Amino acid sequence: xxxxxxxxxxxxxxxxxxxxxxxxxxxxxxxxxxxxxxxxxxxxxxxxxxxxxxxxxxxxxxxxxxxxxxxxxxxxxxxxxxxxxxxxxxxxxxxxxxxxxxxxxxxxxxxxxxxxxxxxxxxxxxxxxxxxxxxxxxxxxxxxxxxxxxxxxxxxx
Numbered sequence: 001x002x003x004x005x006x007x008x009x010x011x012x013x014x015x016x017x018x019x020x021x022x023x024x025x026x027x028x029x030x031x032x033x034x035x036x037x038x039x040x041x042x043x044x045x046x047x048x049x050x051x052x053x054x055x056x057x058x059x060x061x062x063x064x065x066x067x068x069x070x071x072x073x074x075x076x077x078x079x080x081x082x083x084x085x086x087x088x089x090x091x092x093x094x095x096x097x098x099x100x101x102x103x104x105x106x107x108x109x110x111x112x113x114x115x116x117x118x119x120x121x122x123x124x125x126x127x128x129x130x131x132x133x134x135x136x137x138x139x140x141x142x143x144x145x146x147x148x149x150x151x152x153x154x155x156x157x
Contacts, residue, residue, distance in 0.1 A: 071123050075111070078130050082107045085134050088141055 082103070089099035114126050 071120070071127065074127050075123075078127060078134070079107065079111055081134055082130070085138055088138070 086100045086103045086107075089103060092098050093102060110130075114123070117123055117126070
């Protein structure tokens with residue numbers, strides 16, 4: 001910005017000097033109307049230069065890439081945990097289909113629906129919700145198992 005301002009000041013000084021003498025006026029108007037001497041000068045004057053990225057911007061891009069790979073890893077780990085947890089649900093539902101298969105189908109469908117989600121907040125929310133659901137299901141299963149063991153011990157006395 002300062003360079004442009006200085007350039008305009010120089011031009012205004014030249015212009016005022018040119019008004020004082022006809023010979024100077026001819027050379028100034030010639031210099032003003034003939035344009036740049038080379039293509040590089042033309043490009044330098046009229047093309048907006050791309051600013052070099054600062055280290056902060058480069059670091060942010062690296063962090064974003066790491067975040068994507070880390071959320072990908074977390075999603076795969078969650079999916080594997082869901083598959084492992086479904087092993088504990090072998091009994092059939094009302095249709096005769098094992099709950100294990102129903103839960104796996106539902107997990108697959110939900111992961112496929114969210115496959116192309118790019119918003120980090122939404123992805124994080126989905127991962128947290130999925131992790132909480134798996135933990136809650138396993139806790140509920142463990143509690144029912146404990147109750148069943150207590151009931152069996154009470155009946156055996």
